[in-house]
Amino acid sequence: SDLRRHFPEGLVTVDRGGDRTYRSTSGTTGDRLTVVADFTKRDADRGANWHCMELVVGLPCGFRMVDIPPNACNTVCGVDGPPETSWWRYFKRRFDAAPGSRWRSSSELFSMLERRFMYLQDMLAPIEGRTREEIRSEVSDRWRQIRRLRPMLLRAFPQYLLWISEVASASLVACPYLRVVAPYGGLASAAMLDRIRGNLEVDTRNIYGTSELGPIAVSCDQQVSMHVIDTAFELEILRGNRVVPDGEVGEIVVTDFLNHAMPLIRYRVGD
Numbered sequence: 001s002d003l004r005r006h007f008p009e010g011l012v013t014v015d016r017g018g019d020r021t022y023r024s025t026s027g028t029t030g031d032r033l034t035v036v037a038d039f040t041k042r043d044a045d046r047g048a049n050w051h052c053m054e055l056v057v058g059l060p061c062g063f064r065m066v067d068i069p070p071n072a073c074n075t076v077c078g079v080d081g082p083p084e085t086s087w088w089r090y091f092k093r094r095f096d097a098a099p100g101s102r103w104r105s106s107s108e109l110f111s112m113l114e115r116r117f118m119y120l121q122d123m124l125a126p127i128e129g130r131t132r133e134e135i136r137s138e139v140s141d142r143w144r145q146i147r148r149l150r151p152m153l154l155r156a157f158p159q160y161l162l163w164i165s166e167v168a169s170a171s172l173v174a175c176p177y178l179r180v181v182a183p184y185g186g187l188a189s190a191a192m193l194d195r196i197r198g199n200l201e202v203d204t205r206n207i208y209g210t211s212e213l214g215p216i217a218v219s220c221d222q223q224v225s226m227h228v229i230d231t232a233f234e235l236e237i238l239r240g241n242r243v244v245p246d247g248e249v250g251e252i253v254v255t256d257f258l259n260h261a262m263p264l265i266r267y268r269v270g271d
Contacts (some may be wrong), residue, residue, distance in 0.1 A: 003033065020261050023212045026171070038261040045214030046114070048229050052218040053119070056205040056226070057153050057180055064120040064177070066149055068142060068156035069184050089235045102114040111262050127160055143171070150177040155207075158188035165199035178202050210269055213256055232258050236266070 023035045050061050057063055081133055115121045124142055124206060129135035139220055143164050146154060156164065161181055168174070181196060182205045188196075193204045207224060209215040217226040228235050234257070236243055237250040244250035252271045256264045 003035075005203070010212045016138070035210065035259075035264070036262040037212075037259050041214075041256075041259040044232060044258045048215040048232060050118075051229070052207050052215045053153070055218050055220050056182060056207065058221070059152075061118040061209075062120065063152040064122075064150060065153040065155065066122050066124060066146055066151040068124045068154075068160050070126055070157040070160075079122040100185070122151070126157070127163070135163065136167070139167045140171075142202075143173075144165050146178070147173065147175045152177055154178060154181045155184055156181070158192060161188070161196050162192055165196045169199035174201070180205055182207055213254060213264070213267070213269070216254065 018257075019039055021039065034075055053065075054060050078201070080187050081152075090109070127135060127138045127142065129138045141159075146164070147162055154161070154164075161183055173269050178200065180203050181200060183193075188204075188206075195206055203221070206217075206219045207215060208217040208226060214233065216230060217228045220228045234255040236250075236253045237242065239248070239250040252269050253266050254264070254269055255266055
């Protein structure tokens with residue numbers, strides 16, 4: 001309620017005009033929230049994401065990856081619609097813009113360079129079928145697209161991964177380039193991950209983070225726990241405002257060390 005009541009000027013430490021970016025999230029709780037971040041925080045998130053990808057796959061950026069989030073627009077693109085993938089359309093839109101705003105921001109260009117050359121990232125549409133037949137048809141189509149794109153890493157909503165793995169196993173058609181799959185947003189039980197690994201014959205990894213905070217923790221090939229990026233965050237597990245003993249369930253509370261524009265101290269992410 002404090003965030004909503006005072007947003008944005010009452011939450012921003014220094015007004016730097018264009019040197020801030022806005023991040024909107026609905027989070028696990030489903031409540032819409034917008035957070036202000038400066039570009040130092042944005043660049044730190046990019047570095048953290050590259051670090052996570054290297055831990056997950058075992059290679060620096062430059063490998064091919066495919067993403068199927070539950071809602072591609074909200075998860076990846078925010079409120080501006082799908083990201084541009086055509087260089088021709090990008091530069092045509094820039095030249096068609098008003099002269100004063102034509103090259104004002106390089107953020108969109110950098111994001112496009114990042115997607116196409118650093119991550120070699122392709123985004124597939126969510127699976128939205130309502131009947132068993134519609135879902136099976138969509139899942140089979142996504143598996144054909146994945147095989148055609150030949151990714152090394154596949155990230156998707158956990159239920160999508162399970163469906164895709166079952167279709168792949170039943171069809172007996174493998175994707176030989178695929179090395180690792182990672183569920184979006186958690187909620188993948190150990191039994192579900194076992195089935196995904198067995199069906200696809202690949203490893204699984206977890207990356208934990210939020211839209212407003214960025215990557216927070218990542219699992220490596222040991223598969224025992226997750227490495228918290230503790231240079232960027234203080235992460236606490238609380239119950240009744242007290243830290244729970246090791247091994248017990250509690251609420252995740254995060255303090256962000258790097259967002260100096262809008263400090264989030266003991267921020268309850270809803271997980």
